[in-house]
Amino acid sequence: MTRGEERFSYIFAPELYERLRWFVRLRWWAAVGLLVTSIFGPALGLPGAWPALGLLGGFVCAYNVFFRVALARREQHPGGLRGLRSCALRQMVMDLVALLVTAHFTGGMLSPVLPFFTIHMALGTIMIATETMHVLATVTALGLLGVYVGESSGWIAFHGIHPDVTECGRACDLHLLAITVAMFGIIYLTDSVTSRFKRRNIELHHAKREMEEQAARLQQALEDIRRVEERKSHYMQISAHQLRSPLGTIKTTLRVLLDGYVDPSSEKGRKFLEGAVERVDELLAIVGDLLELAKVREGLEKAPWARNVNLNQLLADIFDSLEPAADAKNLRLVPDFRGVAVLEYGVPPDLVYAFENLVENAIKYSEQGGEVVVELRVVDGRARVRVMDRGIGIPEEMLDDIFLEFVRAPNAKRHTREGTGLGLSIVKEVIEAHGGRVWAERREGGGTVFVVELPLRGDPRPRSRDRNAGVTREEPAS
Amino acid sequence: MPGKRILLVDDDDVFVEAVRAVLETRYEVDTAPNGTEALRLAQENPPDLVILDVMMDHLSEGFDVARRLRRDERTKDVPIIMLTGVDQVYNVRMEVEEDWVPCEKYLEKPIAPEELLEHVGEVIG
Numbered sequence: 001m002t003r004g005e006e007r008f009s010y011i012f013a014p015e016l017y018e019r020l021r022w023f024v025r026l027r028w029w030a031a032v033g034l035l036v037t038s039i040f041g042p043a044l045g046l047p048g049a050w051p052a053l054g055l056l057g058g059f060v061c062a063y064n065v066f067f068r069v070a071l072a073r074r075e076q077h078p079g080g081l082r083g084l085r086s087c088a089l090r091q092m093v094m095d096l097v098a099l100l101v102t103a104h105f106t107g108g109m110l111s112p113v114l115p116f117f118t119i120h121m122a123l124g125t126i127m128i129a130t131e132t133m134h135v136l137a138t139v140t141a142l143g144l145l146g147v148y149v150g151e152s153s154g155w156i157a158f159h160g161i162h163p164d165v166t167e168c169g170r171a172c173d174l175h176l177l178a179i180t181v182a183m184f185g186i187i188y189l190t191d192s193v194t195s196r197f198k199r200r201n202i203e204l205h206h207a208k209r210e211m212e213e214q215a216a217r218l219q220q221a222l223e224d225i226r227r228v229e230e231r232k233s234h235y236m237q238i239s240a241h242q243l244r245s246p247l248g249t250i251k252t253t254l255r256v257l258l259d260g261y262v263d264p265s266s267e268k269g270r271k272f273l274e275g276a277v278e279r280v281d282e283l284l285a286i287v288g289d290l291l292e293l294a295k296v297r298e299g300l301e302k303a304p305w306a307r308n309v310n311l312n313q314l315l316a317d318i319f320d321s322l323e324p325a326a327d328a329k330n331l332r333l334v335p336d337f338r339g340v341a342v343l344e345y346g347v348p349p350d351l352v353y354a355f356e357n358l359v360e361n362a363i364k365y366s367e368q369g370g371e372v373v374v375e376l377r378v379v380d381g382r383a384r385v386r387v388m389d390r391g392i393g394i395p396e397e398m399l400d401d402i403f404l405e406f407v408r409a410p411n412a413k414r415h416t417r418e419g420t421g422l423g424l425s426i427v428k429e430v431i432e433a434h435g436g437r438v439w440a441e442r443r444e445g446g447g448t449v450f451v452v453e454l455p456l457r458g459d460p461r462p463r464s465r466d467r468n469a470g471v472t473r474e475e476p477a478s
Numbered sequence: 479m480p481g482k483r484i485l486l487v488d489d490d491d492v493f494v495e496a497v498r499a500v501l502e503t504r505y506e507v508d509t510a511p512n513g514t515e516a517l518r519l520a521q522e523n524p525p526d527l528v529i530l531d532v533m534m535d536h537l538s539e540g541f542d543v544a545r546r547l548r549r550d551e552r553t554k555d556v557p558i559i560m561l562t563g564v565d566q567v568y569n570v571r572m573e574v575e576e577d578w579v580p581c582e583k584y585l586e587k588p589i590a591p592e593e594l595l596e597h598v599g600e601v602i603g
Contacts, residue, residue: 245563248588249493256496259591261503268499275492413489414512 009081011205012198016084017074019127023091024068030095031060034102041106048105048159056101063094088127092136095120100143107160108151109144109172114179117144121183125190133187141180148176235405242286242406242421246279253279282418289422293405296350296429303433305461309346311383311454312337315374318356325363332371333359341376341383344457346434354430354438357423358387358450364416365391365448382436383454390447399440403428435460482602483508487516487543488531488561493587497529500591501598513543520553527602528553530581532562544581557601563587 034057041049070087099120103111117140124133150156152172253276257264262272296303319333326333362372366389375386394402398409406421413419431438436454443449483506488494494509501507508525510516520528528547532540540560547553558581582601585594 241563245490245587248563249490249496251588252493252591253496255588256499256591261591262499272492272496272499275495279492417489417491 008202008205011201013081013084015201016081016088016127017071020067020071020084020088020091023088023123023127024064024071027060027064027067027091027095031057031064033057034060037106046106046159048107048157052105052159053102056098056105060098067091085128088124089132092120092124092128096136096140096143100140100147103144104147104151104156105159108158109148109175110160114175117179118182118186121186122190125187126194130187130191133191134184137180137183137187140183141176144176144179148172238406239286239290243283246282246286250276250279250283282420285418286420286422289420289426292353293422293426293429296426296433303347303350305345305347307345309343309348309351311341311343311351311385312376314348314351315355315376315385318352318359319374322356322359322363325360326372329363329366330369331363331366334371334373335376336373337376339376339378341378341454341456343383343434343454345459345461347430350430351434354427355385355387355452357427358452361423361450362387362389362391362448364419365389365412367391378456381456383452383456385452385454387450387452388443388447390443390445393442393446394440394448396442399442402440403438433460482506482527483525484527484529484598484602485510485516485520485525486529487511487513487540488529490531497594500594504595505598513539516543517546520547520556521550524553524556527557527559527598529559529561529598532560557582559583559585559597559601561585561587561589 034053037046038049038051038054038057041047041053067087067090074084074087096117099113099116102113103117106113121133121137124136128136147156151158151160253272256262257269257272262269264270264273315335315337319335322333359372359374366372370390373386373388375384375388377384392411392415394409395411398407401407402409403424405425408419408421428438431452431454434454435458436452438450438452441449441451482504484501485508486494486497486501487510488497489511491511494511498507498509505526508519510519516528516530519525528544530540530543540562544558544560547556547558560581560583562584563586583597585597
């Protein structure tokens with residue numbers, strides 16, 4: 001383990017915790033091994049085993065209980081890697097001391113337990129930082145040296161198979177050297193294997209996290225699609241309903257004539273037929289607007305985008321074309337333009353449709369003899385057009401809703417039956433496609449103000465489109 | 479049944495005229511283009527039957543009118559036929575409201591003249 005792994009504590013801490021529990025379980029077997037060796041050791045030529053190893057086994061059991069309890073306490077909060085590692089270090093130190101004592105009582109440098117030092121180095125390297133293990137291995141080697149020197153010089157008792165440790169001098173030197181090299185070697189090998197595993201582990205965790213994020217994004221995309229589908233289907237149903245209503249009237253009227261309730265050739269019959277034609281016109285208007293709306297919504301990529309669209313000119317042209325309608329109601333159309341607004345990009349026919357629709361509405365819902373003012377200002381790189389009338393007004397609670405498909409304010413319906421309820425939806429689509437906003441306000445003193453804001457600079461065209469295709473130099477729309 | 483009076487309420491004037499032509503073969507017919515006018519006429523001179531369009535100025539204006547007719551002393555016993563061009567879009571809403579909108583019949587537009595007369599006959603004899 002290296003210090004960099006601290007960052008990935010969330011990956012390694014739970015794993016280390018599991019290892020420590022496993023370590024504790026192994027230790028019970030070590031304690032049993034000590035007891036067994038203590039009993040049978042003397043018969044096998046290890047005279048020092050009884051009773052020393054039995055007592056040592058008891059001691060190992062005692063500290064293992066302590067570590068077991070400490071781990072159980074950590075169960076709820078395994079804590080950081082650092083805490084778990086120092087716990088592992090404490091266990092390792094205790095085990096090495098116990099092993100050293102075992103080695104002493106089973107023959108010192110000739111003890112059959114010497115290979116267990118390498119096993120402990122491997123276990124330690126899996127759990128503790130490699131640098132720490134180097135220190136531990138060095139201290140252990142010095143410990144072994146101390147035992148060897150002590151035994152051979154007679155400072156401490158020798159419990160070996162041979163009565164005199166000095167008899168096998170050179171072999172014991174080599175044993176000490178071999179065990180030291182083996183400990184460092186096993187640390188190196190274990191480290192190189194586990195560090196590769198750990199890297200894999202980190203990569204795997206990252207891959208897993210990435211996959212989870214991808215899955216979440218996909219889920220979100222699916223949701224979005226589902227919402228769009230729902231909206232589409234709702235829109236289809238509403239459209240069908242709006243078409244069905246005039247159709248119902250037409251059918252009823254024709255049925256009444258065909259079934260002979262009214263004579264088709266009479267004056268009344270003629271009026272009925274005219275009524276039916278009126279409803280047919282209504283149907284045609286709805287179908288026309290639906291097509292227009294679909295065109296604006298889906299056909300923006302193919303729309304005739306033009307450069308440098310002059311809004312002043314466009315509005316002036318609309319004034320000309322709507323003059324007759326205003327005259328018929330004795331209304332004055334008043335232009336109030338300050339500044340010149342030229343859009344970098346625009347779809348002239350759609351803009352004409354949108355502004356014409358707003359001014360037409362203003363005329364339609366105004367009383368005889370008033371005026372409709374169209375104000376144009378250029379503020380902060382945006383064109384702001386306000387279409388103001390003194391008409392019937394829009395109820396406060398409907399100001400937002402009137403831009404929805406087929407929505408008309410009750411007072412508007414009472415005022416004029418004709419009206420598909422789609423015009424303002426189209427206006428909104430057009431203005432938003434140009435990167436702008438449109439909203440309605442109640443006008444002080446009665447009437448309505450429709451406000452359109454359009455950015456003069458910038459390219460609002462859909463991205464997927466080939467930017468250079470189909471753009472012509474704009475001539476003012478007529 | 480001469481003498482029985484029907485109040486026909488619908489905002490579509492062409493439809494109203496067509497239905498009026500059918501009903502007038504057997505009944506006296508008054509008409510109203512919206513809920514407010516319908517309530518005024520019904521309370522002034524309670525008819526023998528009210529035929530109500532559901533969707534007029536707003537989505538459920540017909541329902542509102544029906545409820546107010548039933549709440550009013552003068553009109554609480556007048557039978558009501560709801561007429562609607564509503565299809566599945568508003569089904570959910572309808573199912574809920576049908577429970578508590580006290581009407582004798584619920585008919586869908588368009589309706590054949592003979593059929594309408596039959597239904598009206600069933601309600602007011």
